[in-house]
Amino acid sequence: xxxxxxxxxxxxxxxxxxxxxxxxxxxxxxxxxxxxxxxxxxxxxxxxxxxxxxxxxxxxxxxxxxxxxxxxxxxxxxxxxxxxxxxxxxxxxxxxxxxxxxxxxxxxxxxxxxxxxxxxxxxxxxxxxxxxxxxxxxxxxxxxxxxxxxxxxxxxxxxxxxxxxxxxxxxxxxxxxxxxxxxxxxxxxxxxxxxxxxxxxxxxxxxxxxxxxxxxxxxxxxxxxxxxxxxxxxxxxxxxxxxxxxxxxxxxxxxxxxxxxxxxxxxxxxxxxxxxxxxxxxxxxxxxxxxxxxxxxxxxxxxxxxxxxxxxxxxxxxxxxxxxxxxxxxxxxxxxxxxxxxxxxxxxxxxxxxxxxxxxxxxxx
Numbered sequence: 499x500x501x502x503x504x505x506x507x508x509x510x511x512x513x514x515x516x517x518x519x520x521x522x523x524x525x526x527x528x529x530x531x532x533x534x535x536x537x538x539x540x541x542x543x544x545x546x547x548x549x550x551x552x553x554x555x556x557x558x559x560x561x562x563x564x565x566x567x568x569x570x571x572x573x574x575x576x577x578x579x580x581x582x583x584x585x586x587x588x589x590x591x592x593x594x595x596x597x598x599x600x601x602x603x604x605x606x607x608x609x610x611x612x613x614x615x616x617x618x619x620x621x622x623x624x625x626x627x628x629x630x631x632x633x634x635x636x637x638x639x640x641x642x643x644x645x646x647x648x649x650x651x652x653x654x655x656x657x658x659x660x661x662x663x664x665x666x667x668x669x670x671x672x673x674x675x676x677x678x679x680x681x682x683x684x685x686x687x688x689x690x691x692x693x694x695x696x697x698x699x700x701x702x703x704x705x706x707x708x709x710x711x712x713x714x715x716x717x718x719x720x721x722x723x724x725x726x727x728x729x730x731x732x733x734x735x736x737x738x739x740x741x742x743x744x745x746x747x748x749x750x751x752x753x754x755x756x757x758x759x760x761x762x763x764x765x766x767x768x769x770x771x772x773x774x775x776x777x778x779x780x781x782x783x784x785x786x787x788x789x790x791x792x793x794x795x796x797x798x799x800x801x802x803x804x805x806x807x808x809x810x811x812x813x814x815x816x817x818x819x820x821x822x823x824x825x826x827x828x829x830x831x832x833x834x835x836x837x838x839x840x841x842x843x844x845x846x847x848x849x850x851x852x853x854x855x856x857x858x859x860x861x862x863x
Contacts, residue, residue, distance in 0.1 A: 525588035526860045527666040529613035531710070532592060533638045533701075534670035536619030536829065538580040541571025542633060543619045545597035551631050552619040557811045558798050562819055562832055564591075571595065573619060575797070575819045576832035580615060582839030583668055583714070587860055596641050606648050613665065616641050622675040623697045635671055635701050646708055662709035663766070666860055670716040671698065672751070676743055677721065691747055695754035702755075706764050713767070714842070714856045715755070717748045719774035723782055725796045725805035726827040734794055734803055736782070741775075748775050752852070770842075770851045770859040777841050777850035788837055790823045797822035797831060 532538050536552065544555050553571065554560075560569040562576035572578045577585075580592035593613035599605040608614060618633035625634045633641070649658045675694055681687045702713060721727065722740030731737065752771060759769050785793035797816040800807030807813055809826035816822055825831040830838065841850055843857040854862075 527587055527664055527712070528661050529609065529611065529665040530584055530587065530589065530593055530668060531613045531642060531665060532580050532615040532617050532668045533635065533642070534580070534617040534668070534716075535621045535632075535674055536573045536617075537578060537673075537716075537835075538592075538615065538617035538668065538670050539571060539573065539595070539619045540578070540580060540592045540615050540617065541595035542597045542615070542617060544571045545595070545601060546618075546631075546633070548631060554619070558809060558813065558815050559826075561815070573826060573829040574832050574835060575825045577835060578832075579670070579716070579830070579835045579838055580617065580668060582836050583842065583856065586839055586843050586856070587666060596645070605645060606652050609645050609649050610653060610661070614642070614645055617670070620674055621671065622678065623671045623694050623701075624675055624678075627675050627678045635697070639701050639704050642705065643708060659709050663711045665710070665712065667705060667710045667713045668716075669702070669713060672718040672747055673721050673744075676718065676740070676747065679743075681743070687743065687746065691750040694747065695750050695758075698751070699754060699758035702759065703764065706767055711766050711768065712859055712862060713759070713769040714772070714859055715751070715769060716772045716842070717751050717774050718744050719778040720744060720782070723779075723794075724828045725794060725799070725803045725824055728794055729803050729805040729827075741779075745775050748773055768854070768859055768862045770854050770856050772842050772856070773850045773852070774838075777838070785823060789821065789833070791818075791821040792816075793823040795822070795824065796827040797825050799827050803827075 543551055543553050554573045555569050555571060557569060561567045563570055564576060577591060584592045589612065593615050594608055596614050596616045599608050599614060616638035620628040620632035621634050623635050625636055679690050681690055720736065720741045721744050722737035727737050727740060728734045755771060759767055782793055794803060796804030797819050798809035798813050799805055800813050805827040819831050820833040822831050823834045843855055845855050845857060849855055
């Protein structure tokens with residue numbers, strides 16, 4: 499099994515904010531709709547055909563999954579970022595994967611009460627990214643359109659429109675596009691950024707046209723610091739070139755989406771853009787500050803930095819997953835995902851979200 503290349507999301511935790519119990523209060527939004535890559539995937543890829551499709555469907559994935567150890571399709575030892583964002587919003591965990599719901603003939607009930615996850619490991623903003631091995635952004639948007647049609651057939655247009663306008667749309671793309679790209683000049687980089695921003699903006703505009711109004715968007719973190727990339731450096735250091743490329747894309751997202759998603763262009767739309775690069779990078783400099791003993795190696799893997807082999811049933815597994823920032827050679831541990839989600843909801847001068855936090859976005863009326 500080949501895991502897709504993605505990146506650890508923001509780990510910064512500010513102040514005394516703690517994990518919010520999903521049982522402590524009612525959800526603050528009626529549903530969550532998730533579009534993204536393997537940091538958000540909760541099982542869609544397990545239902546895709548093809549031997550080269552990245553899947554997290556065997557031990558030791560899910561070894562710490564709450565309620566019982568088992569592989570769920572999440573590239574994590576337990577919950578992932580989508581689960582913890584959902585918990586911050588008052589749900590038990592992420593809504594189920596679209597292809598799982600379709601296979602169980604349970605799409606409509608879930609969509610109307612919890613939401614749906616379309617996220618797919620290896621997916622990118624561009625259809626060409628890892629083509630044929632995932633559900634790209636455009637297809638995820640198409641699946642949402644099909645979901646909406648089924649919802650309207652049951653509830654009617656008015657009720658569905660009201661539900662979608664209040665629902666939380668969580669998006670996380672870009673890392674895989676960067677790893678697939680090979681820009682050879684500054685001009686190539688500029689074209690890459692422009693293409694990614696344009697395609698992303700078009701997809702969000704399409705979702706807006708179908709009734710979505712609240713968008714929580716997570717930009718890529720420092721892709722040059724994942725164990726698989728560090729492995730290529732004799733010293734195990736981060737790849738500064740890849741990190742500069744990611745930092746540039748974060749800036750392009752910030753300026754480009756601010757224009758696309760402006761109230762004058764799309765009335766009623768609100769969004770929060772998370773700068774995962776800024777949030778995560780600081781923690782690589784001082785991992786002990788957030789409780790990590792190891793922030794450069796995989797907990798589950800083999801060889802140098804635990805990054806030479808994939809996380810399989812024959813891999814070496816660390817004994818304490820909570821002190822590792824990475825579970826496998828590219829994906830965050832459950833604890834890292836938890837801290838990352840908490841950071842998205844922080845309201846403070848050091849927050850990594852703009853123009854508002856995910857917390858403020860959820861409570862927008």
